[in-house]
Amino acid sequence: MGMIPEAPFKKSSFSEPDDCIEVARPATGPVWVRDSKDPHGPVLAFDRSEWAAFLADLPEQP
Numbered sequence: 586m587g588m589i590p591e592a593p594f595k596k597s598s599f600s601e602p603d604d605c606i607e608v609a610r611p612a613t614g615p616v617w618v619r620d621s622k623d624p625h626g627p628v629l630a631f632d633r634s635e636w637a638a639f640l641a642d643l644p645e646q647p
Contacts, residue, residue, distance in 0.1 A: 589609075589617060589628055591611075592609045592610065592611035592612075592617075593609065594607035594608065594609045594617070594619060594621075594624070595607060595608055595609070596621055599646070603622075605620070605621035605622065606618055606619065606620060606621060607619050607620075607621045607624070615630040615631055615632060615633070616630070616631045616632075616633060616636040617629070617630055617631075618630075618631065
């Protein structure tokens with residue numbers, strides 16, 4: 586699905602200290618997700634349409 590981006594990974598604002606993910610959303614291409622505790626480990630790539638569907642399915646936050 587492409588190479589891992591140079592775009593910075595940002596930690597989720599809803600993460601807890603031991604359960605964190607980071608997301609990179611470059612201008613084009615897939616959205617990348619990784620475990621913040623293992624930044625050199627595996628990275629998941631999602632189509633932008635898949636990522637949008639995932640976000641749409643999350644419960645609303647107060």
